Amino acid sequence: MxxxxxxxxxxxxxxxxxxxxxxxxxxxxxxxxxxxxxxxxxxxxxxxxxxxxxxxxxxxxxxxxxxxxxxxxxxxxxxxxxxxxxxxxxxxxxxxxxxxxxxxxxxxxxxxxxxxxxxxxxxxxxxxxxxxxxxxxxxxxxxxxxxxxxxxxxxxxxxxxxxxxxxxxxxxxxxxxxxxxxxxxxxLTGPVEFAAGGSLDPALATTHPGSLVAIFALLMLGLGVKAALFPLHGxxxxxxxxxxxxxxxxxxxxxVKAGVFGIARVVLEVYGPLGPELGVTQALAVVAGFTIIFGSVRALAQDDFKKRLAFSTVAQLSYITLGVALASPIAVAGGIAHLAHHAAMKITMFFTAGAVAEEVKAYRVSEFDGLGRRMPLTMAAFSLAAIGIVGVPPVAGFTSKWLLGIGSIDAGSGWVIAVLGISSVLNAAYFFPIIHRAWFRTPKPEWAHGPAAGRPEGDMRMIVPLVITAAIGLAMGVFAGMDLSPASWAQTIAGWEFPW
Amino acid sequence: MVTILPAWMALAAALVPLLVAAGCALPATRDVARRMLVFAALPALAAAVLVPDGTSQIDWLFVGTLVDFDATGRAFLALSGVIWTAAALYAAAHPPQRPTWFSGWFALAMAGNLALCCVTDPASFYTFFAMMALPAYALVAHEGDRSAGRAYMAFTVVGEALLVCGFFVVGAAAFGIELGPVLGSVGIGLLLAAFGIKIGAFGLHGWMPVSYAAAPTAAAAALAGSMSKAGVLGLLRFLPGGEREGVAFGAVVMAFGVAAAFYGAIVGVMQTKPKVVLAYSSISQFGLITIALGAGLAEPVVWLLAVTAATVYAVHHGLAKAALFIGEDIAARTTRRWPAVVGLALPAVALAGAPLTSGAVAKLVLKEATGLAPGAWHGALETLLPVTAVGTTLLMARFLYLVATRKAPDAPGTRATAPGMLGAGSWMLLLAAVTATLWVWPSADARYAVEKSLTAHYLWLAVWPILLGCIAAVAVWAAGTMTRRFAGAIPPADMYAPVLRLADGAAERRDRSVRETPAPQAVPTPVAGRAGSALLDRAGVFEIGFLAWATAASAAGALTVLLLLLAARG
Amino acid sequence: MAEWIARQLPALVVLVPFTAAPLAYLLGTGFGRQIALISALLSQPLAILLAVTVVREGELRYEVGGWGGPLGIDLVVDGFTAVMVLVTTVVGLFVTVYALGYFGNRERYRFFWPLWLFLWGSLHALFLSGDIFNLYVCLELVSMSAVALVGLTLRREALVAAMRYMLAAILGSLFYLLGVALIYGAFGSVDMQTLREVVRSDTTGQAALALMTVGLVLKTALFPLHFWLPPAHSNAPSPVSAVLSALVVKGSFYILVRLWVDVAEPMAFPGVSTVLGVLGSTAIIWGSIQAFRQQRLKMLVAYSTVAQIGYLFLLFPLVTGGGQAAADAWMGGIFHAVSHALAKSAMFLAAGTVLARFGHDRIDGLGGLSRRAPVTAMAFGLAGVTMMGLPPSGGFVAKWQMIRASIESGEWWWAAVVVTGGLLAAAYVFRVVGPFFGREVDDLDDADLNAGPSPWTMESAALVLAIGALVLGIVGQPLLDLIMVSAPALVAGVTP
Amino acid sequence: MSQTDLYTLVGSALFVIGLYALMTRPHLLHKVLALNISSSGVFFVLVGIARRVGGPVPDPLPHAMVLTGIVVTVSSTAFALALAKRIYTETGTAALDAADVDVGESLGG
Structure with missing residues (x-):
């Protein structure tokens, strides 16, 4: 060993x-x-x-x-x-x-x-x-x-x-x-090992197309729940x-990432070129595209902070699925990079939800007025993560969207651009109001002067982690071009996945 | 020593304001950072002057950044540097409420604006564009005008989304991906729409009047003078000028330009607030720039000339507009208003294109470019452009009228009665720039244009529309009824006013309902639905039947018979 | 010495518990406990050695007293037998350890030890039997000691349940014996090896087989003949419940598999297989539904056994076609018997701990159990994973093989049954496990104050069994290999 | 009809009669007796089968089986009777049906 x-x-x-x-x-x-x-x-x-x-x-x-x-x-x-x-x-x-x-x-x-x-x-x-x-x-x-x-x-x-x-x-x-x-x-095929570029025998596409499509549907049904693909996101x-x-x-x-990661494994490392050939990845891309819009629209209507984040997750996960399903190394790189990027940004947001709930007992977006004054570090980290999810550079969310957008053109799926554009607007529509409330609205009187004197804004064991993850999210975007950044890493992976 | 400065050092200089912004965020460095704000744009300004032309690639930054210094970028960087410095000076002279907060966002937007002048790859440009446009929301909404803030944000977000989609296409082309004719056109359309929002193109201008009116003066000056010019730079950088793909768009772009030029003038003169008049003037002026770009698109060989025209015009307009905004505020703050109005007349006539001003030169270059527009456009523009100058004159007259006749501040004690050293300095800087810039412009084209503008032909061309405009203005003023009937007939947000009202109402209702709705309570639900539990009960009854000996015996017997029958058959 | 033990292994495996049983009876409670423990510990290396020997040398035959057939008793050990002996021994050890704490030194339970050892020995004898009449005798031995154990508490419900169980068991044995008689009449032999060679497509033989099948189905409590199982398994003392559900029903199942797959292969006719498969499927669905609607924990677990037995019978239709599908079905069915044995005993032991500690096993009174008795709650939950057939449990490997077999044989509907059954199992398992994580219910608190913590041996015995069932899914390959050693011709055609 | 067949038929008939009684008679004594009748039927079949080898000496093996069977039956009958008696003392009745299925358990003592 x-x-x-x-x-x-x-x-x-x-x-x-x-x-x-x-x-x-x-x-x-x-x-x-x-x-x-x-x-x-x-x-x-x-x-x-x-x-x-x-x-x-x-x-x-x-x-x-x-x-x-x-x-x-x-x-x-x-x-x-x-x-x-x-x-x-x-x-x-x-x-x-x-x-x-x-x-x-x-x-x-x-x-x-x-x-x-x-x-x-x-x-x-x-x-x-x-x-x-x-x-x-x-x-x-x-x-x-x-x-x-x-x-x-x-x-x-x-x-x-x-x-x-x-x-x-x-x-x-x-x-x-x-x-x-x-x-x-x-x-059907004997033991299925994951292998870059797909592990199925290409001949199967002609001998067993029906079975392969049915198996793909079963696998997606199984993985789609964790990946929160519509209508399995509930x-x-x-x-x-x-x-x-x-x-x-x-x-x-x-x-949730286990689900999309599984989809990536199946699409890239099991089906490989058979996916586009059988038309199954195109179908998957359409489902993912719909989920992106659907999740974002649902998120708009949520006042419960964590629920809004959850629907945002539903939408964001489908970015990964979408990237993987588009037969282009650039799009795949975007999807895989988003695996890391979304992780850092969304974890920051959920950390925020916890810290805010613990410190000021606020659970609903409508209770956030002026929270930036009361918990500046927390809300700053949240805001950074949120604009990242929206796709505002230089936070990492943009990097993955960038690769996805270009990749969708590379894959000949120009419609994806419309999905990405609409989604960006919707993401902004449900995240910016939170930022607006936190920073631009009149705070409750007791919040107006920040955290109580001599006291940090919350348990530092909670604040420090969320600041770190927000910084990671920012760094992954700013230094996306570095060798070991997730974006570069994803591009290397995508390179291996597309020998065909 | 200067020549060995790599271009990315210049980029770093452009990002110095970022440090200031960070400083404003940290309690310890807050006060120092705020004071450093006026110096924040100076390194970029220095870079604009000193850094030689050249390109360098920064691989590790974003998805790979291309820093490029050329004449166009340099012009915009210099323009932005001057305007941000002047605006920062003015902000220092008349700090808005919560000055640190303001300074932080101000510096952030400044960093984005300065940096985007130095980069030419779409991803980095987009990054800095967003770094400029989104923080500017805080500037627009700083005085508490939520409606204006909402309008600004809505347009900005949609613009950013359109832009990123357009940049996907541009970026894909940069990757060497074959674009079909459809996708290529879609990309151009997206870029036009996205940057069109930023420059208040006809139909996409809904945010501009309300935002300019709502923002504190320093912010409005930066917004009108510099930030909106980023849209022009974007169009210059990323439109496929000089190539065949763009030709089909030329006519549309020119048509939009003409529409904006006239629309801005007509709606602008009906406004009652000086800042709103300035905003409509911007819409009109950007229309002119748009016309030049359209001409360049329609006729690929004209593109380079169109770029020069747009650049020169952008610099001229940016400086003049910033000077107008700051002068307007100075006038509003003082009880002795006439010196300010006289000072304001300088940028005003410059905008109108009066001889010996930057406006005359700018319009000349513009005319050179549009003069090469294809087909019927050539003749049409020949006629229309002077008419727009009449419109601008009218607008400026309206503006000066409003400034001069505005009521004095209600409580003079609360506001400074004199501009003070810093505020006056800021204005003087801009006025000086308006006067001098084109005369010291370091390019052969500009010198040629300046000289040409002094020929009699062009002097006359510059003068007659202004004269006509002045006569019209005086006529309108004399016939007071017209002024009364049309003043304020169109609200600042014009065609978007109903939409904004709806949005404001919706936001208000949402806030009220949130205030009145109690937090939702978790309601425990039964384990299984009613139908489910009825079925389960039925299953229980059956099971008691299975447990009876008689049932078991029958089952055993039946099974035996069944198996024996199967055996016999087998 | 070692060599002698190696040669005598099949006999020793049976003899150790059979010797310990009367000793435990004669020496009384205090010694009975120790004798049982010693016997249980002694059996471990024997069972393991037996399995190892089978893997090395293939099928073993042992002639008791050197007589040989047709009059003597032959002990035969192949992979199937070795696996069953192994699982009996392992489960037996932990049940014994558990029972030490559960019954303590109480005099009124003194008969537990001899009866349990007797049952243990009878099971081993059953698995090792080489002829079908001897199987009858063992079946009766198993039944009688099991019935006695069910009635051990002498409580009313237990006695009635024991009576029900006894009548059903004897009836089943008689059906079986009638079949044995017909077989002997038709072929003149009861030795399975001989029968394997002479049995042919013969109406009498098939009728005999049909009768034996009915008897064994009755004893295995396959739906709709499960009427005796829930009361007997739920009313017995918990260690007994564990043994009954884990091992005793597997005894009659073992014989059924031997007859159909091993002995009667030439007569395998698809009709019966289908009937058994359909009944098994129905058992899975029906048992799960009944389990879901129970109010008491042990009753739920008992009905879970009814459901899980159904899976065992899917072996018959799947094995019929031979080939790789048969091999997979063979491994899957037997592996399911093994993992179910571990998990179900863990469940009953955990339920017993709850009962002993809190004085009741009402499911709606178990809220917050994971706080009150975390080890027991964990044991029950982990055992539940095997019931659901989720990885990494042994139940998963079994279901994997069954699904595989059904797709291979083209009869995909069995796969649908397997998956549905897993989901139904999840429904009843989580009906119990869910509230474990909920808020405490008041009466649980009170009882807890009175009863004090359970002996750690009880809690950990259940936990170890549950963990065993769980990790079987990852480290189960040697067991799968063992199952295939000297497997019947029908299934050994292809080895994976 | 050979003697073996006759024995087989009679034995089977006895088996079915016992089965019928077991299922229909609620009283425990009846049930135990019914099982005994069934087992007699099975033994009948076995004894009859011993003739199948032909010749003067019947096959001894079925006899050995019957003997074993009788031992088993006798002991299980004894056990069943004891159990029935105990049930009678505990419940006051010796009948058995579905209504008796009670699922409660509390460990006595």
């Missing part, structure tokens, strides 16, 4: 081990739990970065791999460029979210349960990222589904339990569809009953 392979295995197992330790430590040992959690997260990040280094240095046939026999496919891990990108996002943001969550949960109950399942979720997400084949992917994908449930219902209120039920009502049937699709595909706003760190890491990064 080489050093890189060890890192690969550690990257996937460390969060699970952390979870077990957290469960074992129990409810009362806060300091020990926090220590274990942070150490586990740090170790994971180190391992992921090591594996990423190996992936960046290696060519497709030199990626670190590990695995054991299971069924006819095998349980396999592989650190390839696409995978480590997602793993790095999940790992780094986990570390940051852990700090945030320690602050956020400091007065909450059931902390051991919370942090334990949280770690399981992250482990699953990293497992999803580093899966070498569809079976392994599916295993982690469903683990993620299950481990998320206790977090969604964490508060234990009837509303939370209802949100959890809604979540499962969507996620579990999707898992079933995915399972059937994966089995069927394996039967769980995401319902899941907003979860605590803020959950919404932040899971509903902005790990869970």
């Amino acid at each position: 080489t050093w890189e392979t060890t890192a690969l295995v550690i990257a996937v197992t460390a969060p699970f081990v952390t979870a077990v330790l957290i469960f074992a430590l129990g409810e009362r040992r806060d300091a020990a739990r926090s220590g274990v959690n942070l150490a586990g997260a740090a170790l994971t990040v180190a391992a992921v970065v090591t594996a990423a280094g190996a992936a960046v240095a290696g060519a497709p046939d030199a990626y670190p791999t590990a695995g054991i026999a299971l069924l006819d496919i095998g349980f396999g891990l592989r650190a390839d460029l696409l995978g480590v990108l997602f793993a790095v996002i999940a790992g780094v943001l986990w570390l940051i979210t852990t700090v945030y969550a320690i602050g956020y949960m400091s007065r909450a109950s059931d902390r051991a349960r919370f942090f334990g399942f949280f770690s399981v979720c992250v482990g699953s997400a990293i497992g999803i990222a580093l899966s070498a084949n569809l079976l392994t992917f599916f295993i982690f994908y469903e683990t993620l589904t299950l481990a998320t449930y206790p977090l969604v219902v964490h508060s234990g209120t009837p509303a939370a339990l209802k949100g959890g039920r809604t979540y499962l009502t969507y996620a579990l049937p999707a898992g079933g569809a995915l399972a059937v699709g994966v089995v069927w595909l394996n039967l 769980w995401l706003p319902a899941a907003m009953v979860a605590p803020a760190p959950v919404s932040a890491l899971l509903h902005a990064v790990a869970v």
Whole structure:
């Protein structure tokens, strides 16, 4: 076992081990739990970065791999460029979210349960990222589904339990569809390994076109729920009953990104050129385009802050799907880059939601008047993230939109430009009013003079993380041209994906 | 020493205001940063003068940035530098309420505006364009006019969206992607619409009058003098001038230009607020620039001339308009108004194109460009352009009239009665620039145009429309009824007024409903719906049946018989 | 020594619990507990060695007392047998550990230990039996000790349930025995290896098989003959419930599979397979619906068994066509039996902990359990994952193989049943698990104050079993390989 | 009709009669007796089968099976009777039907 392979295995197992330790430590040992959690997260990040280094240095046939026999496919891990990108996002943001969550949960109950399942979720997400084949992917994908449930219902209120039920009502049937699709595909073609440029035999397009289309539909049905594709998106706003760190890491990064990441794997690394040939990716692009507009329109009408963010997520995720579905390396780069960009920006916004709810008990957009005065750092970070989502440069959201727009022309799908343009206007229409309220409206009298004297604007364990993620979002846009920026990384990946 | 400055050092200089903006945001550096605001544009100004022509690529910045210094960019950078400096001086002289807050946004918009003059790749241009346009919202809305702010933001957001879509096409072309004829035209159309919003093109100008009127004077000067000129620069940089794709658009663009030139003049003279009159004057003047660009599009060989014309005209108009805005405010602040009105007359006649002013030269260059317009346009423009000068004269007369006859400030104690050193300095700087710029313009074209403008033919061409305008103005003034009947007949937002009213009403209603609606309460719902639980109950009844011995026996018997039958058949 | 043990392994596996049983009876409660534990621990290496030996050497035959057929008793071990012995041993160990805490030293439960050891030995004997008459005897031994265990508490409901169970079990055995008689009449042998060679498409043979099938279906509680299972499994003491649901129903299922897939292959006729498959499907749906509407936890778990048994019967239609589909169905069905054994015992043990600690198992009274008894809640939840067949659980691997087999054989509707069943399982599992994360219900608090924490052995026994069922999905490949060792010809045609 | 067939038929008839009684008679004693009748039927079949080898000496194996079966039946009957008696003491009745299915459990003691 080489050093890189060890890192690969550690990257996937460390969060699970952390979870077990957290469960074992129990409810009362806060300091020990926090220590274990942070150490586990740090170790994971180190391992992921090591594996990423190996992936960046290696060519497709030199990626670190590990695995054991299971069924006819095998349980396999592989650190390839696409995978480590997602793993790095999940790992780094986990570390940051852990700090945030320690602050956020400091007065909450059931902390051991919370942090334990949280770690399981992250482990699953990293497992999803580093899966070498569809079976392994599916295993982690469903683990993620299950481990998320206790977090969604964490508060234990009837509303939370209802949100959890809604979540499962969507996620579990999707898992079933995915399972059937994966089995069927394996039967049709033999074990399906992910491979840049697609792993299916091109001859299948002529011998089994019907089956391939049906399998694609099943897989998209399964992945589309987490990716919140219309009409499978209904769980995401319902899941907003979860605590803020959950919404932040899971509903902005790990869970939903697992869906779109899966779509990327299937479209790029399983179907490859067969997708456009069978016409399935075009259909997917249309669905994604519709979801973008739909999610944005729904977001407009939400007064509940987290719900507005949730519908924004619905729309933004489809940018990724759309990029992946357009048969152009530039568009694919845009979609994959957005995986990272949206993560940083949306996590900042959900952090904000949590910090604001904790500090001033404001949950609705209409309660935000003058909040910028009361929580300047928080709202500044939020504003930065929000304009990024809208697609205002130099925040990272623009970079992905830029690649997507050019890529859509490259792919010959000029209609996408209209979608992007309309979406930008709609995004502005639902985010700018929040910024406007926070900075340009008369604050409540008690907010007018900022945070109370000598006191920061909130628990610094919550404020610092959100400032950092906002800065990351900005930096990813400003330095998009640098070698290891997500945008450049995504372009390298897209280059590998299109040998055809 | 100066020559070895790489171009991106100039870009950095343009971004110095960004540091000032950051400084304004941090409590510790707030006061220092605010005082540095007046110097923020100076490095860019220096760069405009000192940095040699050249291109350099900054790969790591954004998606790869192309910094390019050429005559056009330099002209706009210099213009912006002067105007922002003057505006900052004026803001220092008469600070708006919450000065630090204002300064921060002011500096941010300044950074975007200065930087966009230095870059030529679409992504970076868009970045700085947004960095300029969006923070300007804070400037427009600074005095609390929500309606104007909303109009500005709505137009800006739509403009940004159109622009980014247009830039996708431009960017794709830069990637070497083949555009079909349709997509290429769509791209040009998008760019025209997007930049058209920024320059208040006919039909897309709805934000301009209300915003200019709502913004504090320093901001209005920057907006009218410099920020809207970024739209012109964008058109110059990204329209496919000199190429075949643009030809089809030439006529449309010229038509829009003519429409704006006349529309601005006609609606402008009916206004009752000086700043709104200035805004309509801008709409009209941008119409002229648009005509030149249209001519350049329609006739590819004219493009370079059109670029020069647009540049010269933009510089001239920017300086004059900024001077008018600041002078208007100075006049409003003082009780002894006549010196100010006299001072205002200088940029006013310059705008009208009076001989020996920058306006005369600018109009000459413009005429040179439009004179080469194809076909019937050539003749039509020959006739129409002098008429627009009459319109401008009327507008300026109306403006000066309004300034001169405005009531004195209600409480003189609350506002400065004299402009003060800084404010006066700001204005003087602009007036000097208006007077001198074209005479010191460092290019052979400009010197040629200046000399040409002094020939008798052109002097007469410049003078007669002004004379005609003055006579018309005096006539209108004398027939007071006309003034009374038409003054204020059209609201500042003209055709957009109903839309803005609707938007204001909707916003008001939303706010009220939010205030009155209590927070939603979570309502627990039953585990299964009523129909579901009825079905479940039915299933329970059945199951009791299955648990009975008789049922079990029958089932066992039936199964036996079934299997035996199957066995017999097999 | 080692070599001797290796040769005597099949006998030792049966003998250890059978020896321990009377000892535990004779020596009384205190020693009974220790004897059971020793026997359980001793069985572990034996079962593992047995499996290892089978993997190395293929099918083992052991002639008891050196007699050999037709009069002597032969013990036969192939992959299927080894797997069943292994899972019985592992589940048995943790049930024993759990029972140590659950029954404590209480005198009134002294018969648990001998009866349980007796049941354990009978199960091993059943799995190892090489002839169909011996299977009858073992079946009866299993039934009798199981019935006695159900009635162990002497409570009214338990006694009635035990009686119901007993009558059904004896009836099933008689059906079976009648079939054995007809088989012997037709072919003159009860030895399965002999029968495999002489059995032919013969009406009497098929009629015999039909009768045996009815009896075994009755004993396995396949819908609609499940009438005895829910009361018996829910009213038995929880360790007994665990054994019944996890292992005892698998005994009769084991015989059914042996008969149909192994012995009677030439007579396999699609009609019966389809009937069994349809009944299995109905069981999945019906059992899940009934589980969903139960008010009590153990009743829910019992109906879950009714549903899960349905999956086992999907093996028959899927295996019929032979080829790769048959191999996949074979692995899937048996793997399901294994993972269900682990998970279901974990569920019943967890339910027992709840019952012992809070004095009731009303589902609507379990709110906030994850705070009150986190380990137990976790055990139940993880076991639920296997019930739903979600990865990484063993149930997932089983369902994967079943879906595979149904697509391979072109009979995709079985896949639809499998998926639907998983979703229904999710509905009833989350009906219980959801409120675990909810707010506490008052009466739970009060009972908690009275009862105090449960012994850690009980809580962790359930948890370990649940985790076992869960990780089976990732590390289960050796078990899948073991299942295929000396597999019947019908399914061994192709090896994956 | 051979002797074996006769035995088989009679045995089967007994089996069905027992089955019928088991299902229809609620009283536990009846049910236990019904099972005994059924098992007698099965033994009949087995004993009849012993003739199938022909010749003067019947096949001993079925006899051994019947003997084993009787042992099993006797012991299970004894157990069932004991259980029935216990049920009678606990509930005051010895009948059994669906109504008896009660799902409560509380661990006594």
